[in-house]
Amino acid sequence: MNAPLAVPLQAKDFKSDYKPVWCPGCGDYSVLAAITKALALLELRPENVAVVSGIGCSSRIPAYTNCYGFHGVHGRSLPAATGLKVARPELTVLVASGDGDGYSIGGNHFLHACRRNVDLTYIVMDNHVYGMTKGQPSPTTEPDWSSKLAPGGTGLREFHPLVIALASGANFVARAFSGDPNGCAGIIAEAVRHPGFSFVEILSPCVTFRPEQRAWKEAVHPAPVEPTDDPARAARRIMTDDGFNIGVLYKGTRPPYATDSRTGSGKTEDLECAFRL
Amino acid sequence: MRIPAIEQTYEGFMSRAYAIEVEAVERYTQFADQLESHNNREVAAVFRRLAEIEGLHAKHILDEMGWPSLPVLPVPYTGAEGPETAPFDSLHYLMQPYHALEIGLRCEIAAVRYFEDIAAAATDERVRKAANAMAADEREHVTLMRDWMKRVPQPKAGWDEDLDPPRMGD
Numbered sequence: 001m002n003a004p005l006a007v008p009l010q011a012k013d014f015k016s017d018y019k020p021v022w023c024p025g026c027g028d029y030s031v032l033a034a035i036t037k038a039l040a041l042l043e044l045r046p047e048n049v050a051v052v053s054g055i056g057c058s059s060r061i062p063a064y065t066n067c068y069g070f071h072g073v074h075g076r077s078l079p080a081a082t083g084l085k086v087a088r089p090e091l092t093v094l095v096a097s098g099d100g101d102g103y104s105i106g107g108n109h110f111l112h113a114c115r116r117n118v119d120l121t122y123i124v125m126d127n128h129v130y131g132m133t134k135g136q137p138s139p140t141t142e143p144d145w146s147s148k149l150a151p152g153g154t155g156l157r158e159f160h161p162l163v164i165a166l167a168s169g170a171n172f173v174a175r176a177f178s179g180d181p182n183g184c185a186g187i188i189a190e191a192v193r194h195p196g197f198s199f200v201e202i203l204s205p206c207v208t209f210r211p212e213q214r215a216w217k218e219a220v221h222p223a224p225v226e227p228t229d230d231p232a233r234a235a236r237r238i239m240t241d242d243g244f245n246i247g248v249l250y251k252g253t254r255p256p257y258a259t260d261s262r263t264g265s266g267k268t269e270d271l272e273c274a275f276r277l
Numbered sequence: 278m279r280i281p282a283i284e285q286t287y288e289g290f291m292s293r294a295y296a297i298e299v300e301a302v303e304r305y306t307q308f309a310d311q312l313e314s315h316n317n318r319e320v321a322a323v324f325r326r327l328a329e330i331e332g333l334h335a336k337h338i339l340d341e342m343g344w345p346s347l348p349v350l351p352v353p354y355t356g357a358e359g360p361e362t363a364p365f366d367s368l369h370y371l372m373q374p375y376h377a378l379e380i381g382l383r384c385e386i387a388a389v390r391y392f393e394d395i396a397a398a399a400t401d402e403r404v405r406k407a408a409n410a411m412a413a414d415e416r417e418h419v420t421l422m423r424d425w426m427k428r429v430p431q432p433k434a435g436w437d438e439d440l441d442p443p444r445m446g447d
Contacts, residue, residue, distance in 0.1 A: 025365065025366045064289075180357075
């Protein structure tokens with residue numbers, strides 16, 4: 001964590017000059033606001049933060065911040081971010097993804113990022129649809145959601161990202177709602193502060209392909225219980241909730257991946273030795 | 278209504294009022310940017326104008342307080358957003374100026390209620406007086422907004438119908 005500044009920066013100081021091109025009304029605008037507010041709350045500086053993403057609407061976020069950014073390959077934001085954090089542990093690394101990029105194409109990386117427990121904050125904007133490619137069902141789409149592209153629905157059981165994260169070893173699990181940017185900011189800030197792999201699932205409506213998700217703002221409610229440090233208890237709670245419990249749901253105590261003991265001297269010649277045949 | 282601690286003192290109340298106006302300016306500016314990106318320039322211009330109006334209100338507070346520089350805004354990113362801040366999901370890419378003004382009207386009405394509640398519950402006379410003055414300003418904005426709405430066409434049924442929709446029909 002960086003030393004506090006004499007004059008803390010404000011959220012707008014973390015925004016770039018590029019104007020977002022998401023659909024008007026999209027939840028991702030709010031997530032962008034929440035991320036920049038969280039960085040201001042944490043009293044960080046843009047040059048000490050990196051935002052890494054994959055592909056999709058949500059993954060446009062790095063360009064809209066003036067932090068370091070990496071808009072990577074589809075589903076591969078987590079490996080890139082893991083490498084960055086291990087090489088540059090002093091950076092605060094945020095990873096931005098969506099339900100398609102993060103749970104389908106990048107599903108395997110998601111499991112192993114949780115397991116490795118590198119000190120990252122993984123923010124997934126979940127709208128239960130592939131928005132950028134015109135509305136195909138994603139891993140979190142309801143089985144009976146019918147559309148021209150999936151008449152009658154897929155009939156497939158939804159992926160359950162929060163429980164998967166717990167089972168795989170994530171050290172912090174939370175659910176947030178984009179309609180509450182300040183609440184989101186607080187959760188993201190807490191996720192960054194918590195050591196290890198922190199996973200924040202943000203319900204972020206797609207107003208174009210899932211306009212019915214505008215009703216989520218009536219469905220969300222604060223989680224009725226305090227977060228637990230028992231992953232099994234957290235998983236049971238999440239499996240039996242209505243999917244709209246908002247808040248920090250699990251705060252683990254597993255130590256993060258220790259980069260210091262595993263990195264070499266930092267000298268290029270030592271690295272070359274390791275690869276010499 | 279129980280007044281939050283920050284609003285119980287005159288300085289605190291005025292800095293909170295300033296923060297509310299600044300937040301509204303930022304949101305209307307974001308809305309204008311979004312609509313410009315989607316080439317809905319008419320509505321973007323309305324939001325740009327609403328941002329200017331809220332900006333004047335913020336400047337008025339600064340001038341009145343004589344603060345040499347921007348105050349450190351009180352608890353800026355916790356709790357609910359300000360009463361004059363419209364939610365991000367208010368927009369539609371085909372919306373018309375009337376819709377933008379409806380959003381503005383809702384925000385102004387919420388601001389009237391907020392300042393009236395503060396005035397009713399304030400124990401500090403300066404806070405009560407300032408809150409009453411701001412409620413009066415906001416009531417004037419409500420009147421102006423309603424008048425403005427009379428001067429723009431009301432959207433016809435089917436205003437959101439897109440002949441080349443992004444979403445394929447079911």
